Amino acid sequence: MNATRLFDCMALQAAAPVANLLNAKENGVWKAYSTQQVHQMVNQLSMALLNLGISQGDGTTEGRDKIALISSGRPEWLITDLAVQQIGAILVPLYPNSNPKELEQILNEAEVKYVFVSNDELCGKITEVQANIPSLKKVYSFDKINACAHWLELLQPLQPGDTEKIKAIRDTVKANDITTIIYTSGTTGHPKGVMLTHKNILTNVLDSSKVLNQIPAEHKSALSFLPLNHIFEKMCTYIYMFNGFAISYAESMDTIGPNLREVKPDIFTAVPRLLEKVFERIMDAGQKLTGLKKKIFLWSIKVAEEFEINHGAMYAIKLAIADKLVFSKWREAVGGNVKAIVVGSSATPIKLEKIFTAAKIVILEGYGLTETSPVIAVNQYLPDMRKFGTVGPLLGGVQVKIAEDGEILCKGDNVMAGYYKNPEMTAEVMQDGWFHTGDIGVLDEGKFLKITDRKKEIFKTSGGKYVAPLPIENKMKENHFIEQMMVIGSERKFVAALIVPSYTNLLPWCKENDILFINHAELVKDKRVMELFKAAVNEFNPEFNHVEQVKKIALLPNEWSVESGELTPTGKMKRKVIMEKYHDVIDKLYREDVNDTDCTVIPPTH
Template identity: 75%
Template structure:
């Protein structure tokens, strides 16, 4: 495919137009936008922005005009993005759940001139800071909101010759030009503005698109619900835009279930946390069954957990076929019936979930990358020969990786960012001798599969001088369906311990079955039988780790960590520093005395 800039997807779409190109619910009813309609609106908005004086300025990264965008995923997001690109300006997208202080910092640093905002809640958030941003001229809303101009006011018929004018401007936009600044959510410190060029993202789109093109679908239909400003979702969106998919957007995170049944997608992107939630719901429904139906359900889950990509015995294939007919086909029907693949990113996916969903006919294609790498470095392919459980797949085309002496993954390729906006010192820290230092620890096996073992900054040393990598411990122990979230601690301490948030979706039914009162989470965690349940889980997994890695004590917590309560980043990663500070008293209590010979629980 010939493409060097992101807006080159427009002629590719025109060659194969669709009536359902982009779709979303408006006032409770699905609204589809045709390819021609979308292109017209993009060009109309491009004209309006040009008439407002938006341009590439002097052509430097700082000289280019900046347009802000804060919105949930919806067709308007794509239209604004492409219109801004066609002017030569730079899009600065923000997470909808970004706090006002960070919004203010980002808008001031990037000198945003105009903002596009989706709804009243976000308009109110912008209103708190707009008077502190001297460059901000006006805020346009996608929804009809009192006292805010609607973005459709900018969409006017194109005068004669204006398409030629737009073509003249786009012809001077280079693949090496800055197209977006994406501020990372960051697990520590303030967000950094990652500068990405057309070439950075397009190279990733084309290489990753080759992987997705393996998926046998009769109808190219994608479903989107992740934040659009996250480079993972944005890059995948452009795969859909270049490769002829339609895209339907979820109303919000609470309506994913019914929306996905409406859309019947063949593919969607997700983070592991969402996959965990889907499986929890499946298990919760299965636990409601009785008699033979429940036994068949639980047997099928066990069959799925044993799934391997290769070398399956004839007897296992028979069991899998039975489970498919009786159980797995119903799972797929509950999410539309057409799903072929789920592309997973952002954080490590438990192998157990990869096996279960793949066995049920929904291939989990886990990949790896960072905002700074546009984002994909490696990805598991749809073809079983190009997939390996427990890894993040093989390197995509034109991307190089080498493992440093300390185990850090270094990356080089056309996908690597231009640098951090207005921060050459930090850019120099991560870019050395042409290699981007990812901060992740990993290995490349003899088959070319990349495996992430931990974050370099998250590895800690005990007081005895031994190193502990928390991520493998957490990922392994979270395979127990009673463990929802877990953070291993122990930096500078005598032994390894952990904070655990139980999976109340699974724990509450277990409590009721064992006649344990479920008045409150706090009361549940005091029950000796619950403590014994988690004691058994720890005892089961600890032998798989060396002595210093074994969890000696844990604290059970009553409340789930979330983005809203501040423990998780917008992409669902743990903010270890925040969690450590918030639960410092609970952590110190675990270290108040010596650990027992076997792990114990603090409640």
């Protein structure tokens, strides 16, 4: 594949144009943008930006003009990205749920000149802080609204000589030029601007394309709904763009189910939280069945939980029966064509990996960071290239070594150029040519990378013993009554945990056990519910050494979410925020000593 820059996908597409390159719903109806339309709009927007004075400046990262983009996934997002790229400017994409103060801080640091937003709400956020951003000249909106200029005003017919002018500038853009600055949301602290070059992202795209090509994607169709400003979804988008896939954008997170059935994609990307939600709905529907249908459903779930990549003949017979009776209906519910789901951002429960893969929806869990563009390792479609409990073999072109303290170090063309305007922090993570990921891991069988914890999340008890919370949390979340869990115990006598129950599974259990309740807050105070979770924790505790065992738990009535502030936009726990928010609950956990042989559940205070 002869390409050195991300926008080279356009030249490849021109050789094999399609009628539905990008697709989105407009006024409730799917609208397709052909290859020719997309390329024309990209060139028109590039010319408009040039006419507005956007340029490469002196060719340095500081000198190149910056364009910000704040929008959910839609064709306009990618069109803007390509238009900015091919004139040598730098795209600064931001999360739509960023608060105005954070937007102001980032837009000022990047000295952004123009901002593209999707709707009235985002226009309002920028308008609120626009006076405090000296570099910002104008805001354009993809939706037609009164408060902002409409972006189509910029898309005028190309004049004689415009195409040649764009080409002349495009030809000056080099592989090592910065194409985007992506601000990481982070679990704590000020967002860092990660500078990524064309080469950084493109090498990841080309190496990941080899993984994609293992998947029998007959229709070459993908559904996109994760934030495009996150490098995971952006990089995957370019995999599709370089491999002739049609991309459809979901209307919202709430419409993923209907959109999957309408688009019938071969593949999509997701975060573990979405898989958990999908499985909760499956279980909820299954629990409502009666008689023989319910028995068959529950038997099929048990069969799926026992799935191994290399299974025997007897198991294959059971799996075929379960597939015909149950799993085939699951596939129809997600469009009928899905062969694989690529999962990233945080650890996927092994139980879910097995269940979906058993249902012929192969879970390809991967691992990486914004700083690595992002993929370092990924489980692949071929059976000998994936292993449950790991994030798969290393991606081609990526080097990894494990430091003495267990930290994963990475080297390759995918590693960032550095943090924007922050050489000190860049030097801190880049040492002797190796990027320090901050994650702890091992190479299982010398081939499969396994993440065991975050280096900064490992804590020490007051007794001086180190505890890695992630393996404990991941193991205990295999119990279907535990939705979310955070292990705590830094500088404390023992390990404890905050648990958010899976109310989707807990409520039917309560009904079966004649437990009446008014709301979640009252339910978690019920002694029988507390005993249920005590038993769940005690079941797993023996799998950990004595100091790692969870001695006390508190049940919480409300799910952690991005909206309520406990999760990052990619679903990672903001441990510091949760610690602060539940300060009183945690204090209560540690007011009294513990029973050394048994877990204790404290009644929550609300």
